[in-house]
Amino acid sequence: MEKEKTRFGIAVILGFIVMILFALVWVNRLDMIPVPGPFFGGIVAGYLAGKDFLNGGKAGLISGIFGAIAVSIDIMLNTRYLMTTIPSFSQLAGVLFLIVAVIYFPVLAFIGGALGGLLKG
Numbered sequence: 001m002e003k004e005k006t007r008f009g010i011a012v013i014l015g016f017i018v019m020i021l022f023a024l025v026w027v028n029r030l031d032m033i034p035v036p037g038p039f040f041g042g043i044v045a046g047y048l049a050g051k052d053f054l055n056g057g058k059a060g061l062i063s064g065i066f067g068a069i070a071v072s073i074d075i076m077l078n079t080r081y082l083m084t085t086i087p088s089f090s091q092l093a094g095v096l097f098l099i100v101a102v103i104y105f106p107v108l109a110f111i112g113g114a115l116g117g118l119l120k121g
Contacts, residue, residue: 008049008059015045015063019109020070034071038064038105042112043119050117060113064106071101 019041023034045063046056 008055011045011047011049011059012063012066014048015041015043015060015109015113016066016070017041018044019063019067019105023067023071035104035108038067038108039112041067042109042114043116044112045109046113046116046118047120048116049113050120053114053118056117056120057110057114060116061106061110063113064109067109068102068105071105072098 019037022037022040026034026037041063042057042060045059046053049059050056
């Protein structure tokens with residue numbers, strides 16, 4: 001039981017790291033909004049945690065929530081590590097993007113995690 005919890009935690013952390021790395025590369029190198037990061041991070045989390053698609057989806061969802069928190073902190077602190085693609089963000093647009101990021105990071109990560117868990121199981 002303890003080994004499963006440790007494996008699940010490691011899967012969530014690695015999924016989060018993949019998510020943020022994808023976001024950094026996708027935004028800073030390709031000048032695009034970070035869409036594939038949550039999906040691929042969810043796949044990694046789901047594959048590493050997965051006995052089945054539900055456990056993988058749960059790992060992807062949790063890593064997606066952490067990714068949404070990271071993006072939210074980035075936007076609120078105005079560090080712009082993940083937001084260099086939109087240089088003239090108004091305050092209202094920033095709030096709207098924050099709401100969308102908080103929704104789409106966990107959703108895409110859950111879908112990727114379920115897919116990763118399905119591949120593993």
